[in-house]
Amino acid sequence: MASFPFRLGIHPINWVGEDVKEHGDATTYEQILDDIQALGLTGTEMGRKFPTDIELLKKELAQRNIQLVSQWKSVLFSDPAYRESELAAFREHAKFLQEMGSRVISTCEVGGSLHFDPRRTPNESEVIPLDDAGWASLAEGLNAAGRIAREYGLKLTYHHHGGTAIEGPEEIDRLMAETDPEAVFLLYDTGHALYGGSDPLALLRKHYDRIAYVHLKDVRVSRLEQARADKVDFVTCIRRGVFTVPGDGNIDFRPIIGELVARGYDGWALLEGEQDPAEHPAREYAARAIAYLTSLLPAKEGE
DSSP, X not given: OOOOSSEEEXXXXXXXXXXXXXXXXXXXXXXXXXXXXXXXXXXXXXXXXXXXXXXXXXXXXXXXXXXXXXXXXXXXXXXXXXXXXXXXXXXHHHHHHHHTTOOEEEEEEOTTOTTTOTTOOTTOOSOOOOOHHHHHHHHHHHHHHHHHHHHTTOEEEEEXXXXXXXXXXXXXXXXXXXXXXXXXXXXXXXXXXXXXXXXXXXXHHHTGGGEEEEEEEEEOHHHHHHHHHHTOOHHHHHHTTOEEOTTSSSOOOHHHHHHXXXXXXXXXXXXXXXXXXXXXXXXXXXHHHHHHHHHHSOOOTTX
């Protein structure tokens, strides 16, 4: 495998769904980690099948030379009533990731989300946008959480995400404008960028100075357009195969990889597919994605 100037890893969501539980549900963590090792990759995120015992998790990762890069952390900072309990939970999350040697916390506000907000009921169908008070509370909460992250040698990286209140380009812009750049960084996700209505390359260029973590995900645009026409929700989009790994969808990753290389990005970039592994085998599709991304690397002088 070619040497990438940034650290290339892969998310276990390619093997086992996080939001669609039936996807790969019988897959063991051993298979996931063995496949990651066989692919020649050395970084992953926490998955729901991974051991929760820290010593066992460390052992399983270390024997395959795999680093735990991060773990998703939902937060509900837009509602001030949840602030203190959410910050306490965030601190415990930071302690765990510090113990695992991670450097970034994938963080996402769930207030207003259909699928992640604990206050929502199953019969609702729309994401609820934040009002000005919600935005102010979210910014205060994220800034406080970002300071906690720093205490543990970590960076809070905000994951703009489909099906949440921070999905589109205007919402990402506002989040970056209203949060402390020393405390809140951006998790740049190519697939969620396109899903949310952003041009992935333009988003990368606009907010590069805040980006501390990257997810490389592709989108099958024809399936997304049909899903939009049918007015289906985010989780249904996953079930319909809207998302896939780089090179299998319609995002042009050549300028994106070129931009990351030219700017000297040296953090982690994790491959994501978020689709049914029974139809799209995770290891096979990951190998294709690695080959595709390798083909996009700028030629070095003398080559």
